[in-house]
Amino acid sequence: MINSTPQAVTIAGSDSGGGAGIQADLKTFQARNVFGMNIVVALTAQNTKGVQDAYYVPTEFIDAQFDSLADDFKIGACKTGMLASEAHVKCVVENLKRVDFGPYILDPVMIAKGGHKLLEDGAIDSIKSELVPLATVITPNIPEAEVLTGLTIQSGEDMVEAANYLKALGAENVIIKGGHRDDSYAEDFVSLKDEEFWMRGTRIDTNRTHGTGDTFAACIASELAKGNDLKTSIITAKSFIQSAIEEGIEVGHGHGPVNHWAEVKNSIEIIEK
Template sequence: MKRYPVILTIAGSDCSGGAGIQADIKTISALGCYAASVITAVTVQNTRGVKDVHAIPPEIVRGQIEAVMDDLHPDAIKIGMVSNRTVVSEIVDCLQKYRPSCVIYDPVMVSTSGRRLMDDIVVEQIKNELFPLVHLITPNLDEVATLTGHKPTTLAEMKEAARKLSNEYHTAVLVKGGHLNGDEMYDVLHEHNTTYVYKESKIESSNLHGTGCTLSSSIATYMAKGCRLNEAIDKSKYFISQSIAAAKELNIGSGNGPLWHFHRNNL
């Protein structure tokens, strides 16, 4: 019997299907692996923005994690939106209990529409308790500002932010520069005192909803397939570019539309 790599996504639900759990499951499935999910929150959102967030009770979040971990034994875990202190504590306790070999954390702290999704107390808890248990964090520029107090505006500042966060929290850090001005897009990885820069031409599109979710779940999937981190990010960057290009002419919703993962080129 064939066993496909299992990736567990722990994240919020997006009823419009473009981000969160829905984007993660689509990504993991498109890349040929099996997706399991733990829902941390139900959001009221669409392509125009987030209107409300309802947190799932912490004991239910923990129950979901234990049910999956005890039976499916995931090869990698991706963590997305967690906005409740008690939920963070339950996730931390479960990571300490199961000690998974690969955990990717996308610190969803600010929505694309600019809504702050967690308060300062939760941010501090995440930095002190969750960061030490993960293998990669993937903040965008706004999230870097939340974590460091300064929003990078240049490639040099992105490199410095990635180095500083990696050294402070003893984990790999991928700073995402998709919101930098200019025609080129840079992402910066700092891992084991080494900095890697990923450069691509920016694709102009109004359909970019769920890009961060897709990238982090793609990295987790490639790691579960046996790729090293740098290789997993490189492959994930290609997958994201293909998904953005495929969604460029997509007409779903009247705001920031979703990516399109139904392409099969060199996955």
Template sequence: MISRALTIAGSDSGGGAGIQADLKTFQELGVFGMSAITAITAQNTLGVQGVYPVELEGLEQQITSVADDIGVDAVKTGMLFDEPRIKLVAEKIKHYQWNNVVVDPVMIAKGGASLLTENSTKALINELLPLATVATPNIPEAEAIVGREITSIDDRKQAAKDFLSMGVKSVVIKGGHDSDGHSEATTDLFFDGSTYHYFQYPRVDTKNTHGTGCSFASAITAELAKGTPLMEAVLKAKRFIHLAIIHSLNIGGGHGPTHHGAHRQYETKELDSKLEGKTWHESALTK
């Protein structure tokens, strides 16, 4: 039986992020993708022109319809828009006792538009994060959640500890937005409560990174749905999104999308030459 993954997120009319990016990723990684749309956005590579939330009843029914008939092996949350929708999604996760839960705390679109109402961060922290198998914030999102600036690896390590103190089982703090934005590499920090795992890849010089976070989180979700161990799932997702960024699509006049099919087309020939990623680990128990 094919593995099943559900994304609960916003629709991106431009096709680069949100529900559309998630479903593309699920398909590419061999799982059956399903969706529950929290909001419809009028969006393109230049920004977000409008956000139109789906009625709570409609969101609830989408989740129920999928879960009661098809079933869910892993679930990913993306843009949830506001406090009532965050609480509803948390209630559904608890009701169905889903174990593979990837929380991508989407707050700001690539063009800078806010995708989460101001009073929603507390609900995200109190209601949803404690249910997460893994959370995948970028640095600005992590700063908003822990309430302080993150400028160094040590800051990131402390923020990772803070996430686990909120009830998250593990966290990936992505390094694409680090303050040393001109360095030749980006480093993602994965913390599971006992060990810091670092995933470092060459920085790609491109403006076409729309949907990177959505696609990375949905790649982890797809792997968890298939039964891949968590750290291996994160590493496979990192490889997937790195290739997608290397071969990003120059579409539109702003931040173009990543190329979800790149892993199929290029991984064999470029695994050695361009995926020069390295990983290392550091125990947290003695720190």
């Protein structure tokens, strides 16, 4: 049957080092048995030590990529990562309104592991006002959530407040990732349309975390593209990234990448509210 294989697309930046961005997303799609496609918004000269340079793809070519995929494939889910500038955010917004790529996961990528900015300051308001309301689920880490909400996030209560803030902006479902908190667990707060819960994994002492956020969001997209419900998809993604970090790959001289082919273990705890 034509187009019977689950399909997902990443709309993001390319990482020449292969650990994050579009490359991490495509590896995740493949690992989760989903056919992956990409729409390139930006190119980066990047390795495990950081981002050395970036080139923004002309918005007209982004339009052409959307048209090409929409004309041929039956895409079951999509995700965004690095969107670079306000003009690029607006371009993606208009295209997501125009095509049907299924459930949309918004990973509001702002800063690379090495500290390089991947989103211009002028784009933040457009993400809040135009992109967030389109998202099926938004997956900020704590620094990203602080930028989007203006809140200081240090505690679990702060994470709940941030999720409520993003819901007030129009986000239907929110995941505040807690990996940046200084405690013995990596806890994420999940606020869905009809329920809330926490996902807890053991904190792993490693510098092989490059591509963590991209991989987590791409896994959610993969599971949704296969027809799984949102809660199941999110829990699967937490287990997937926990295992991928545990078995991180030893390459490069900086923040090494997670392992997309790690054996997925049920090593997380779900705490219902």
